[in-house]
Amino acid sequence: MLNNQKKFHNNSKIFTFLLLSSLLLPIPFFNENEAKAGLEIQWNDNPNYKKLKWFQVNNGKRARNTIFFFLRPFDRKADLLKINMKIPKSFKSTLKEEKISFCQVKIGGFDSRTKCIKNIPADIEINEDNTSLDIFPYSPIPSNKDSYAVVLKVFNPSKSGLYQFHSYGQPFNKVPVSSYLGSWTIVID
Numbered sequence: 001m002l003n004n005q006k007k008f009h010n011n012s013k014i015f016t017f018l019l020l021s022s023l024l025l026p027i028p029f030f031n032e033n034e035a036k037a038g039l040e041i042q043w044n045d046n047p048n049y050k051k052l053k054w055f056q057v058n059n060g061k062r063a064r065n066t067i068f069f070f071l072r073p074f075d076r077k078a079d080l081l082k083i084n085m086k087i088p089k090s091f092k093s094t095l096k097e098e099k100i101s102f103c104q105v106k107i108g109g110f111d112s113r114t115k116c117i118k119n120i121p122a123d124i125e126i127n128e129d130n131t132s133l134d135i136f137p138y139s140p141i142p143s144n145k146d147s148y149a150v151v152l153k154v155f156n157p158s159k160s161g162l163y164q165f166h167s168y169g170q171p172f173n174k175v176p177v178s179s180y181l182g183s184w185t186i187v188i189d
Contacts, residue, residue, distance in 0.1 A: 100126075
């Protein structure tokens, strides 16, 4: 009888140990909002290529998306009168002028979100075949420590892939020639 009580007592200790240890161990939560690391490879490395930063809210095919194309302080060497974006022909999405904006932006990070601080009044023109976007701010964009962004609210294309947008800026000087600012390569899954 005493031996049976010892066995029961030992079994109950093992049972409580297993029960409590399973509660104390971290349980892996399967989350769809996992961070995905991007890797960009250039086959023909060009020293004139300049990679610009961007952020998008949703990268799924045919999903509603907000894309921020950043122009940070060290991306602009002079005050800009005009910004031109070359949109890839394969980026099959309907662009509307009322869904495109230009703003001073606060770039988010680990503990904050990317958001527009102040809208910059500008005229926005899209060419007929949706391959070029011109932004004419009412006053020149200063080359100070503020970051700016071109914000597109679009539906993503139905084909997944990499889409490279090129940007050109016309500096505030006597020569009205646009110069290359850099390129954004966005990913649609």
